[in-house]
Amino acid sequence: xxxxxxxxxxxxxxxxxxxxxxxxxxxxxxxxxxxxxxxxxxxxxxxxxxxxxxxxxxxxxxxxxxxxxxxxxxxxxxxxxxxxxxxxxxxxxxxxxxxxxxxxxxxxxxxxxxxxxxxxxxxxxxxxxxxxxxxxxxxxxxxxxxxxxxxxxxxxxxxxxxxxxxxxxxxxxxxxxxxxxxxxxxxxxxxxxxxxxxxxxxxxxxxxxxxxxxxxxxxxxxxxxxxxxxxxxxxxxxxxxxxxxxxxxxxxxxxxxxxxxxxxxxxxxxxxxxxxxxxxxxxxxxxxxxxxxxxx
Numbered sequence: 001x002x003x004x005x006x007x008x009x010x011x012x013x014x015x016x017x018x019x020x021x022x023x024x025x026x027x028x029x030x031x032x033x034x035x036x037x038x039x040x041x042x043x044x045x046x047x048x049x050x051x052x053x054x055x056x057x058x059x060x061x062x063x064x065x066x067x068x069x070x071x072x073x074x075x076x077x078x079x080x081x082x083x084x085x086x087x088x089x090x091x092x093x094x095x096x097x098x099x100x101x102x103x104x105x106x107x108x109x110x111x112x113x114x115x116x117x118x119x120x121x122x123x124x125x126x127x128x129x130x131x132x133x134x135x136x137x138x139x140x141x142x143x144x145x146x147x148x149x150x151x152x153x154x155x156x157x158x159x160x161x162x163x164x165x166x167x168x169x170x171x172x173x174x175x176x177x178x179x180x181x182x183x184x185x186x187x188x189x190x191x192x193x194x195x196x197x198x199x200x201x202x203x204x205x206x207x208x209x210x211x212x213x214x215x216x217x218x219x220x221x222x223x224x225x226x227x228x229x230x231x232x233x234x235x236x237x238x239x240x241x242x243x244x245x246x247x248x249x250x251x252x253x254x255x256x257x258x259x260x261x262x263x264x265x266x267x268x269x270x271x272x273x274x275x276x277x278x279x280x281x282x283x284x285x286x287x288x289x290x291x292x293x294x295x296x
Contacts, residue, residue: 016253024248026230051207081200
């Protein structure tokens with residue numbers, strides 16, 4: 001009995017790591033945007049949805065092979081991320097954070113409603129059929145392995161871009177001190193636009209991986225499943241790239257364990273409780289710091 005329990009536990013851990021790869025990809029995109037531009041994109045998961053629809057229609061309607069549709073999907077969502085910054089985010093950079101949250105929340109509902117009207121609510125399938133890997137009485141989906149490999153490859157490319165290029169260095173510098181970099185002659189508007197496009201590209205990669213590798217199907221409203229989870233992961237990680245990976249794996253295991261225990265919403269409830277506790281603790285800490293400064 002103990003051996004069976006160990007096998008099941010190990011299988012759940014590995015599957016949690018594989019799912020955590022996709023969550024880490026989303027949280028990494030949110031980390032970039034929030035760390036550099038200081039704006040939280042509530043509608044980030046809807047960019048993933050656009051990537052899913054883009055991958056589906058490029059393959060099913062335009063007849064493109066998967067290897068050609070994947071980079072086009074990433075470029076499409078990257079362009080959408082840049083457009084979102086120009087039309088919605090840039091005019092609100094100096095506005096209070098609540099205005100930014102309301103604006104990106106409005107984009108969330110607009111994109112969801114547009115997808116419902118334009119594409120309907122029926123699930124769509126790319127028709128990919130991959131075998132299941134069996135190892136030591138454990139079973140792993142090749143599709144989930146491929147999605148994890150794509151997410152890992154995307155994170156490696158982002159790391160190389162951020163550490164080996166001038167633009168990547170400028171992005172990291174601006175995330176540490178926006179005012180000083182502007183005084184040094186760095187075009188912050190250009191860096192913000194590139195960061196938004198890079199965040200969109202990561203969302204496009206996640207959408208391509210999701211529809212082609214994880215569940216093979218489209219959903220017109222995926223925020224409760226991935227968007228809010230990615231926000232929690234990024235918040236827990238405190239904008240630290242390695243912390244994102246650890247938090248994403250933990251939440252991937254939580255989601256899978258919750259589905260096994262009670263598939264009707266236990267993981268979402270636990271995530272909501274965690275997010276509430278995190279936000280409440282942040283508010284209390286900031287209030288305490290303000291009070292101590294006034295007393296001092």
